[in-house]
Amino acid sequence: MKRRLNLTIEEGLLKSMKLHAEKQHTSVSDLVENYFKKVVKPIKKESFMDMVEKLGPHDIDPKADLKEMYYQDKMHGH
Numbered sequence: 343m344k345r346r347l348n349l350t351i352e353e354g355l356l357k358s359m360k361l362h363a364e365k366q367h368t369s370v371s372d373l374v375e376n377y378f379k380k381v382v383k384p385i386k387k388e389s390f391m392d393m394v395e396k397l398g399p400h401d402i403d404p405k406a407d408l409k410e411m412y413y414q415d416k417m418h419g420h
Contacts, residue, residue, distance in 0.1 A: 349374070
């Protein structure tokens, strides 16, 4: 169900938005509604595993001492 909403907008901006809406083959109401939908849409939080999967393949030996590798790297200024 749609409801009417009255907005007060600077006249020049409204004229610009009407032209923009016309070029996009839509209405100012649809532009405002779509903007509102984006604003209230919940942000999907990535899980830790999603982030790890984005890292892709690696060439680290699974038996390597990661803590030792970290400190060696720190000592050599990397």
